[in-house]
Amino acid sequence: MIIMAKDDVLGRVDADLGRGHTHPAMQRLASLTAAYPDDLEIRARRAALKLVF
Incomplete structure (x- = not known):
């Protein structure tokens, strides 16, 4: 299992x-x-995205 750093995942989200x-x-x-x-x-960030979409 590969665990990515929070900042890396947020970069992918962006x-x-x-x-x-x-x-x-x-x-x-x-x-x-x-x-x-x-x-x-x-x-x-998750809540904001839910509101938009």
């Missing part, structure tokens, strides 16, 4: 969104929320 790929971005944010349940930055 890249996904830049290409208009919202579904993989949401999946990545969901995985980060599970890995870092107390991280308010991740929760806020």
Whole structure:
């Protein structure tokens, strides 16, 4: 199993969104929320993305 650093995954989320790929971005944010349940930055980004799409 490969575990990516939070910053790497957030970079991939930004890249996904830049290409208009919202579904993989949401999946990545969901995985980060599970890995870092107390991280308010991740929760806020996920909530903001849910509001837009």
